Amino acid sequence: xxxxxxxxxxxxxxxxxxxxxxxxxxxxxxxxxxxxxxxxxxxxxxxxxxxxxxxxxxxxxxxxxxxxxxxxxxxxxxxxxxxxxxxxxxxxxxxxxxxxxxxxxxxxxxxxxxxxxxxxxxxxxxxxxxxxxxxxxxxxxxxxxxxxxxxxxxxxxxxxxxxxxxxxxxxxxxxxxxxxxxxxxxxxxxxxxxxxxxxxxxxxxxxxxxxxxxxxxxxxxxxxxxxxxxxxxxxxxxxxxxxxxxxxxxxxxxxxxxxxxxxxxxxxxxxxxxxxxxxxxxxxxxxxxxxxxxxxxxxxxxxxxxxxxxxxxxxxxxxxxxxxxxxxxxxxxxxxxxxxxxxxxxxxxxxxxxxxxxxxxxxxxxxxxxxxxxxxxxxxxxxxxxxxxxxxxxxxxxxxxxxxxxxxxxxxxxxxxxxxxxxxxxxxxxxxxxxxxxxxxxxxxxxxxx
Amino acid sequence: xxxxxxxxxxxxxxxxxxxxxxxxxxxxxxxxxxxxxxxxxxxxxxxxxxxxxxxxxxxxxxxxxxxxxxxxxxxxxxxxxxxxxxxxxxxxxxxxxxxxxxxxxxxxxxxxxxxxxxxxxxxxxxxxxxxxxxxxxxxxxxxxxxxxxxxxxxxxxxxxxxxxxxxxxxxxxxxxxxxxxxxxxxxxxxxxxxxxxxxxxxxxxxxxxxxxxxxxxxxxxxxxxxxxxxxxxxxxxxxxxxxxxxxxxxxxxxxxxxxxxxxxxxxxxxxxxxxxxxxxxxxxxxxxxxxxxxxxxxxxxxxxxxxxxxxxxxxxxxxxxxxxxxxxxxxxxxxxxxxxxxxxxxxxxxxxxxxxxxxxxxxxxxxxxxxxxxxxxxxxxxxxxxxxxxxxxxxxxxxxxxxxxxxxxxxxxxxxxxxxxxxxxxxxxxxxxxxxxxxxxxxxxxxxxx
Numbered sequence: 010x011x012x013x014x015x016x017x018x019x020x021x022x023x024x025x026x027x028x029x030x031x032x033x034x035x036x037x038x039x040x041x042x043x044x045x046x047x048x049x050x051x052x053x054x055x056x057x058x059x060x061x062x063x064x065x066x067x068x069x070x071x072x073x074x075x076x077x078x079x080x081x082x083x084x085x086x087x088x089x090x091x092x093x094x095x096x097x098x099x100x101x102x103x104x105x106x107x108x109x110x111x112x113x114x115x116x117x118x119x120x121x122x123x124x125x126x127x128x129x130x131x132x133x134x135x136x137x138x139x140x141x142x143x144x145x146x147x148x149x150x151x152x153x154x155x156x157x158x159x160x161x162x163x164x165x166x167x168x169x170x171x172x173x174x175x176x177x178x179x180x181x182x183x184x185x186x187x188x189x190x191x192x193x194x195x196x197x198x199x200x201x202x203x204x205x206x207x208x209x210x211x212x213x214x215x216x217x218x219x220x221x222x223x224x225x226x227x228x229x230x231x232x233x234x235x236x237x238x239x240x241x242x243x244x245x246x247x248x249x250x251x252x253x254x255x256x257x258x259x260x261x262x263x264x265x266x267x268x269x270x271x272x273x274x275x276x277x278x279x280x281x282x283x284x285x286x287x288x289x290x291x292x293x294x295x296x297x298x299x300x301x302x303x304x305x306x307x308x309x310x311x312x313x314x315x316x317x318x319x320x321x322x323x324x325x326x327x328x329x330x331x332x333x334x335x336x337x338x339x340x341x342x343x344x345x346x347x348x349x350x351x352x353x354x355x356x357x358x359x360x361x362x363x364x365x366x367x368x369x370x371x372x373x374x375x376x377x378x379x380x381x382x383x384x385x386x387x388x389x390x391x392x393x394x395x396x397x398x399x400x401x402x403x404x405x406x407x408x409x410x411x412x413x414x415x416x417x418x419x420x421x422x423x424x425x426x427x428x429x430x431x432x433x434x435x436x437x438x439x440x441x442x443x444x445x446x447x448x449x450x451x452x453x454x455x456x457x458x459x
Numbered sequence: 460x461x462x463x464x465x466x467x468x469x470x471x472x473x474x475x476x477x478x479x480x481x482x483x484x485x486x487x488x489x490x491x492x493x494x495x496x497x498x499x500x501x502x503x504x505x506x507x508x509x510x511x512x513x514x515x516x517x518x519x520x521x522x523x524x525x526x527x528x529x530x531x532x533x534x535x536x537x538x539x540x541x542x543x544x545x546x547x548x549x550x551x552x553x554x555x556x557x558x559x560x561x562x563x564x565x566x567x568x569x570x571x572x573x574x575x576x577x578x579x580x581x582x583x584x585x586x587x588x589x590x591x592x593x594x595x596x597x598x599x600x601x602x603x604x605x606x607x608x609x610x611x612x613x614x615x616x617x618x619x620x621x622x623x624x625x626x627x628x629x630x631x632x633x634x635x636x637x638x639x640x641x642x643x644x645x646x647x648x649x650x651x652x653x654x655x656x657x658x659x660x661x662x663x664x665x666x667x668x669x670x671x672x673x674x675x676x677x678x679x680x681x682x683x684x685x686x687x688x689x690x691x692x693x694x695x696x697x698x699x700x701x702x703x704x705x706x707x708x709x710x711x712x713x714x715x716x717x718x719x720x721x722x723x724x725x726x727x728x729x730x731x732x733x734x735x736x737x738x739x740x741x742x743x744x745x746x747x748x749x750x751x752x753x754x755x756x757x758x759x760x761x762x763x764x765x766x767x768x769x770x771x772x773x774x775x776x777x778x779x780x781x782x783x784x785x786x787x788x789x790x791x792x793x794x795x796x797x798x799x800x801x802x803x804x805x806x807x808x809x810x811x812x813x814x815x816x817x818x819x820x821x822x823x824x825x826x827x828x829x830x831x832x833x834x835x836x837x838x839x840x841x842x843x844x845x846x847x848x849x850x851x852x853x854x855x856x857x858x859x860x861x862x863x864x865x866x867x868x869x870x871x872x873x874x875x876x877x878x879x880x881x882x883x884x885x886x887x888x889x890x891x892x893x894x895x896x897x898x899x900x901x902x903x904x905x906x907x908x909x
Binding site: 278 | 494496620623624627628630632633634650651652654655656658670672687688689690691693710711714715717718721722724725726728729730731735736737738741742744745748749751752753755756758759760762763766767771772775778779780781782783784785786787789790791793794796797798799801802816819822823826827830831834835838839842844860885890891894895898
């Protein structure tokens, strides 16, 4: 039993040395020990030339095609750039299932796409791929593969096994067998387990499970991920508008969707505007962070204006608590937005209406605000800031927390209503607006009291 | 083909009315249309009494046991509270696979656990469950089920099918067949597809796949999720220290782990310290948010002290840019920490050493800092804040951005080294420290220049 080999910097160092000595025999034997996912990981860390050297040493085309699918877009583009359209068709696309093939082809230029498609020998395969290319990437159609095993409702299990043996050569992962009628309408499914457990030949109609879940090709990919997770499905059939079976989505494709979505939310909440990884270049990393910083600076300039409006010279002690008020406004807003965003993502908000949600947020804001403002009143007075200033800070804090809590819940709900990604609300813009509005409330209360 | 019924507030309203009229026939027929995952969702939204009413109407024990597994801990506890240990054993645990059974039993008190176990008729099932209860929840052992299909390497495919028919009654989801030797050591696997494609009886040895991945029972659950995602696995065998097969983990159990982990990071980054949902009570939501707010307030009080140290009365104009400096320090710190945290979570940092990482972060920080400080210099001077103040703000901003970028990358790397969740670094503590240190840098530079 071979288990995964740890790919660390020592391993990469050894491999790079072998590549530099052009010791192809040793490189090949090193690569043979690895799972394709590990080879993809190794290739990602190598220079463009070394990556090409290694890739060309992999003689098994099934393996090299699978590695290509596992790579990041840029790396794949680099490796494909040396191949002709004919080579891409014969050495890569022919070895892939239709969904992976469509993903690879989809990144090529329109002209190359056509050329590659024309070089695919298996016409059915070419048609499947060209069909899949019509669906948006983030829809069920963009996730599904055309390869699946289907049987007719009128068959019995023996016929079924025979047909399946024909079909299964094209399908790498078989989880379920779909049952259709003569018009290719999806009627139900049959599990492999059930088929294996049935000893004598019986009609499929007797062992079909009709209580199944399917999606349309236009279903959003996040909805697909939610459905598969909620109903614990490893494969999900895709049907057209009149219920005909047109493809199936497997869980491995969807794992990435769910993870990417969660990562995107996390990046948004941390103020990163593009999908970057720590291994990206300094320039890419800088560019992904600049937008928030720019918005933050504009917010800061507004903040300066707000402070400037008030007569700070006379009550300069108000300045002491600017960081406190600004930070708390931003924090509370993000917290309250984040809970709403996760609620939306998990579909658990479907049942609650907007008004109820806002009332609840008002309750949470009031409770948090009262607790915090009492603590800060005691703390500031105890630290000797005087009763008037302490009262100002305490009352402002309560107002800012309640306001930010409501605002934080309101914005993502509104964004969702207008079909904009609600996670944006935990990002830069709202935080900054909360900061500035919080300052305004603070100085206004300050001027009134002092 | 039955597709999922949309569960919205109207549906819940209708159902509640039927429950109030004790119209059990109509309630039962409404519930029969639903998937167990949907019934669980419905039960979560109902009052405790209504939930019990509905739950008791489900006559199929297989179905009610599966619903229990899908519920949140509190709701499950509420429904189980009416059942005796004997009923729990016979009506729930007997109907569940060992992993789900262990999860349900694990939440009961030690005394009830023993009682329930003693009432399970199938001794093997009871032993399996009591064995699984020994593993920590967040380990491969805590995720795995004991039910699996295994065959001996010396058998042929016909023997194999016969044995499988015996075993498969206990196993609900069959993805792969594990091949072991006489000592139960895991040798490889055989796919159902392969078995179905093999027409004549041949020795299993000839169709076994030996190149497989397994984990030990002590493997961390996040590592399990990463491995299954990386290698596109729907099932993963678990072995003991000497390689004997002791269980298997299926993808549905792991989907939740990966998602929960991503959600936890997002909540940490947004300053929420407990796992809450928007449907939780006001008090739970308040409690989950208070810790960050308290840390934020302490930071704010430190900020006030820092400002107090310097002679603000003389240079009160420095106060204008307090929000700008504080916000930028916090933002940059979170951005840089978030990228490192995601790198660690995705394992892509394994190959890079700490020093290299910090140098890169220095580069990103410098680039961002220079761009921002030039913009702010022009903006503040243009807005009429005077050259000295503009220079102070611009230089401070550069210093704060570079410092926060380094600090933001350093902290999660250090936390990871000491096996503390690095996502904490995007949470309250670091943001606040960055705010305060940023202010200190600003005022120090301000006093030097002005």
